[in-house]
Amino acid sequence: MPGVSLTINNKKVRVPAGTTILEAARELNITIPTLCHDKRLSPFGACRLCVVEVRGRKNLPAACVTPVEEGMTVLTESPAVVEARRTIIELLLANHPLDCLTCEKSGNCRLQDYAYRYGVKRTPFEGTRDQLPLDDNNPFIIRDPNKCILCGKCVRACQEIRGQAVLGFAFRGPATRVVPPLDVSLGESDCVFCQNCVAVCPTGALRDKYLAGKGRWWEFQPEAVTCPFCANGCHFYLLRKEGKVVAVAAGGAAPGRPMCLRGRLALTLIFCEEPPQPQIKTEKGFAAVSWTEALGLEELAGKLWPK
Numbered sequence: 001m002p003g004v005s006l007t008i009n010n011k012k013v014r015v016p017a018g019t020t021i022l023e024a025a026r027e028l029n030i031t032i033p034t035l036c037h038d039k040r041l042s043p044f045g046a047c048r049l050c051v052v053e054v055r056g057r058k059n060l061p062a063a064c065v066t067p068v069e070e071g072m073t074v075l076t077e078s079p080a081v082v083e084a085r086r087t088i089i090e091l092l093l094a095n096h097p098l099d100c101l102t103c104e105k106s107g108n109c110r111l112q113d114y115a116y117r118y119g120v121k122r123t124p125f126e127g128t129r130d131q132l133p134l135d136d137n138n139p140f141i142i143r144d145p146n147k148c149i150l151c152g153k154c155v156r157a158c159q160e161i162r163g164q165a166v167l168g169f170a171f172r173g174p175a176t177r178v179v180p181p182l183d184v185s186l187g188e189s190d191c192v193f194c195q196n197c198v199a200v201c202p203t204g205a206l207r208d209k210y211l212a213g214k215g216r217w218w219e220f221q222p223e224a225v226t227c228p229f230c231a232n233g234c235h236f237y238l239l240r241k242e243g244k245v246v247a248v249a250a251g252g253a254a255p256g257r258p259m260c261l262r263g264r265l266a267l268t269l270i271f272c273e274e275p276p277q278p279q280i281k282t283e284k285g286f287a288a289v290s291w292t293e294a295l296g297l298e299e300l301a302g303k304l305w306p307k
Helices: 021-027 077-095 110-117 154-163 195-202 260-271 297-305
Strands: 003-008 010-015 073-075 141-143 168-170 178-179 206-208 219-227 235-241 243-251 278-283 285-290
Touching: 003 021, 010 021, 073 178, 077 110, 110 243, 154 195, 195 206, 195 243, 206 243, 243 260
Parallel strands: 003 073
Antiparallel strands: 003 010, 141 206, 168 178, 219 235, 235 243, 278 285
16 A cells, blocks of 8 residues: 655654544654544544644644545644634533532543643533433443533444444434433343443443442552453453452453453452342343353353253
């Protein structure tokens, strides 16, 4: 594949044709902020926080979806770019709950990080802050639609990695939301609670329910582990606090390697000193069961050693 030469922040780089500006910048270890982008998911270009200045263009293109061109000159932190990013963050905060002091995601929230990076302390825009009900009628995921910034990462992770398509965009304009089909709760949907959506969410819109109340993110010491329960090799994190494993967290989405509920439950059982009571979904809702039943060991034993 032919290469393309360009200059980013006065640094020259040569990359394959079809490479985006964001990918080229990362080759030079230049950080461009993103909220909707994930290299493991299809390009989306929704949040616009990755805008850059390209000499000769009137607009500021999104780096995550703009392919490089021969001789292109890019500035990633020019005054126009910084001002645009600051305005984008202010617009996001106009509809976002400002409860960072008590939010479970504080310290691990990309929106919070970028607001700090660009000095956004308050928003001059007065937007409508929704008071939508919290969706926590299942044992695994807390969904707070009020904190969703419509980045679409959970939608793409659910469709492209798991193949479930449980989440999607609904309604129009300011009323647009990410919801399961027919706007039901996650507990009523076909969600298998793999937590791929939780792993990619940049804000507190999707959270691990078991992790709630266990501590703030900076109190944890994450340790990367690989699930041994099948050949897929899914990645997880053991979250240690004061030397004890308090939770098992999703380690990020990887195409072709969807995390399954069985592996996550098994790791929780093995490593956590006080694992939660497992629950399975029945026609009447969720019911507490034994770990043997939750992990399907009885069914497996029946197949291996039929009576």
